[in-house]
Amino acid sequence: MPSSPDPMFAGLGQALRVGTQMLASLIVGGGLGWGADVYLFATAPWGMAAGLTLGLIAGIRGARRAAQQWQWK
């Protein structure tokens, strides 16, 4: 029994995980910015714009990190 999980499983798992991760970063970033706009400061629409930008950067960074881990195996 090999110590590492089934290669097909592992590869598919790694690939499928990137997409939702990017989407979730965008949602969280945009949501935080929107929340800051509406509930904390009356700065609409700038908070949401900044939040979406940060979320986009975070999502791309996460995807890049996932791809890097993939290369090691």
Add this chain to the structure above:
Amino acid sequence: MNDPLHLFELHPLVTLTPFGVDVSLNKAALMMFLVAGLVILLMTGARASGSLIPTKLQSVAELLVEFIRGMIHDTMGRDGMRFFPLIASLFLFILFCNLLGLIPGAYTVTSQLAVTGVFAVGVYVLSLVVGFRLHGAKFLGILVPPGTPGWLVPLMIPIEIISQLARPVSLAVRLFANMTAGHVILGVLFALTISGGWALGWLPFSFTVALYGLEVGIAFIQAYIFTVLTCVYMGDALHPH
């Protein structure tokens, strides 16, 4: 049959409201008890013989345990084995929920965002607790990736906070969306089979058969992704950078 989402609706089977608290039993709760019972039964059953030459059930259980152990070793290293009970029960529970949900008439518990959300948030909060317990305030260092130039730090901290918060969200939404989407497609194709009658019904029905196989694969892959990401987050808490 007109509404492909009606199979996800939950109605109380047994109404229980002791002390005014609504703990009515519905199909999803019943399925969760069933799945938990089945997992416990299978695993203790596999252990019962305990012979050197494994029985059929025992070799399946050994295969699963080896698989989960390999997953933990690859992502967390050797000292991750202390989380083996958590990871193994999470994997087996989600896997059996996904697989048993494919039986016609059964309910797919993981198609409820409430269930996957509680799992994801619970796992994420646990990884934070573990991280802060082991490393104290130094654990906040995960917010600044190594090798960041000083002038970038004020920008990197909000970005890292967002990517941290995105972890439970993506964990919960991925499992929920995959299971829900698969069952909606199966439901729509079955509805088409019935409305197609004898002349055309065979076409969507053959798609249903093919998709059913795909759904079994997805049940495995989604359970695997959920647990492997749990391992990755726990590993980050054990060894930040």
